[in-house]
Amino acid sequence: MSATSATGPLADIRVLEFTTAWAGPFAGRCLAYMGADVIKVEAPEHPDSWRGPRSGGAAGYYPELTPEPDPQNRNLLFNSQNLGKRSLALDLKRPGAMEIMRGLVRDADVILANFTPGVLDRLGIGRRDLAAVNDRIIVVEMPAFGPGGPSSGHQGMGKTMEPAAGMTALMAYPDGTPVLTGPAVMDPTGGLNAVAAIVSALELRERTGRGSSVMVPQVEAAASWIGEFVLEQAETGRTWRPHGNHVPYAAPHGAYPCQGEDQWVAIAVHDDEQWRALCAELGADELAADPAWFELPNRLADQDRLDEALSRLTATHDKTALAHRLQRAGVPAAPVLNGREIALSPEMRQAGMVAELDHPAVGTRTYSTLAFRHSRTPGGHRRAAPLFGEHNDDVLADLLGYDGDHIASLRANGVIADVPVADTDTPRATRTDNASTSAQPTTDEGSDDS
Numbered sequence: 001m002s003a004t005s006a007t008g009p010l011a012d013i014r015v016l017e018f019t020t021a022w023a024g025p026f027a028g029r030c031l032a033y034m035g036a037d038v039i040k041v042e043a044p045e046h047p048d049s050w051r052g053p054r055s056g057g058a059a060g061y062y063p064e065l066t067p068e069p070d071p072q073n074r075n076l077l078f079n080s081q082n083l084g085k086r087s088l089a090l091d092l093k094r095p096g097a098m099e100i101m102r103g104l105v106r107d108a109d110v111i112l113a114n115f116t117p118g119v120l121d122r123l124g125i126g127r128r129d130l131a132a133v134n135d136r137i138i139v140v141e142m143p144a145f146g147p148g149g150p151s152s153g154h155q156g157m158g159k160t161m162e163p164a165a166g167m168t169a170l171m172a173y174p175d176g177t178p179v180l181t182g183p184a185v186m187d188p189t190g191g192l193n194a195v196a197a198i199v200s201a202l203e204l205r206e207r208t209g210r211g212s213s214v215m216v217p218q219v220e221a222a223a224s225w226i227g228e229f230v231l232e233q234a235e236t237g238r239t240w241r242p243h244g245n246h247v248p249y250a251a252p253h254g255a256y257p258c259q260g261e262d263q264w265v266a267i268a269v270h271d272d273e274q275w276r277a278l279c280a281e282l283g284a285d286e287l288a289a290d291p292a293w294f295e296l297p298n299r300l301a302d303q304d305r306l307d308e309a310l311s312r313l314t315a316t317h318d319k320t321a322l323a324h325r326l327q328r329a330g331v332p333a334a335p336v337l338n339g340r341e342i343a344l345s346p347e348m349r350q351a352g353m354v355a356e357l358d359h360p361a362v363g364t365r366t367y368s369t370l371a372f373r374h375s376r377t378p379g380g381h382r383r384a385a386p387l388f389g390e391h392n393d394d395v396l397a398d399l400l401g402y403d404g405d406h407i408a409s410l411r412a413n414g415v416i417a418d419v420p421v422a423d424t425d426t427p428r429a430t431r432t433d434n435a436s437t438s439a440q441p442t443t444d445e446g447s448d449d450s
Helices: 023-033 076-081 097-106 119-123 158-164 186-208 218-236 272-282 285-289 296-300 303-314 319-328 339-344 346-350 392-400 404-412
Strands: 014-018 037-042 086-089 110-113 138-141 213-215 253-257 264-268 333-335 354-359 363-368
Touching: 014 023, 023 037, 023 076, 023 110, 023 186, 076 363, 086 392, 097 392, 110 119, 110 186, 138 186, 158 186, 158 218, 186 213, 186 218, 253 303, 264 303, 264 319, 272 285, 272 296, 272 303, 272 319, 285 303, 296 303, 319 333, 339 346, 339 363, 392 404
Parallel strands: 014 037, 014 110, 037 086, 110 138, 138 213
Antiparallel strands: 253 264, 264 333, 354 363
């Protein structure tokens, strides 16, 4: 059962998570949100890359723009994607570590990792090895590319996997080059694909009584999110020609400037009735009276000129006030919000999309939640992200029955750690056969701009 007394649909599931950066941790975050007891396992020498450097770091990633005094527990990137988890800092290459791992696996349900294919097997924690301990264990790997292909050994991150999946080619202005979605949408997309795979594997286990090995190559799985474009080209031979924010079913359709610097309102007019309502709210009698724009097909054929005319009208309005007026008039519209505005948005709070949680290194902070809603088994973010190694003693004592002396010996020998350590901080004990393989390699390596 979950250590957080969770009531979500996965409250009786335990996950051992070996992930880093965004996609893998996001998958674990979703599972924790649904009630699973997610134990994040990090190597002392190779903590999650989104914890940032051991000292210093880009100020923008820390509360009050201050990394110190505890940068790797204050980084907002890590703290935003590891809500509700427990932290075990375990060096798999130290003598005694595999005994701990096997003990945890006996009562675990899922191993989640975003390493390149084959790394789990080399570490001795692949499905083949762990099934001997617990045949019900489900091992889920989410590399950038699947095994066997020419790119199988390549690492990846959201901003490289997105163009590899074909998504980037769908986004551009007519006279421009392909662009990324911005904050690397492939990372949460990969996380959601992994969650779907895990839930499916759990359902399969209910029917068969056995666990399984599941591979979720993030680039390949992303194809399902752009399937209509793949099918169109396969069927017709035509390639999608991106046209900025324009779409073939609504006009006007885009983001239009409003009062202030870099302030915008998004508007999508799907039919002629919405068009007339938009013109009425903007006092655009001339636009409403122009027969060239009475009907949607004509507006679709003249979107550039339409955007110019609409931009001149929206530029004098407050984005939020205008969006609310348009919504009341039946026109799909919304203000384009930044992070601070989202956190303060009454609508977001009313929808339960914002949570305030206390964290020992950064205090009470506001976090975004997830859109999963279960009436009988409500989930939620009940706890902030863990400090590095925060739950070492709890996990070893409560789950494995280790006494204080045993835990102290493991700590003294570097098997567990309470703070990240540099590679040369402590002498190495005898390594296992896979000494050349890091305990925490990644296919989803985050960077400062992820």
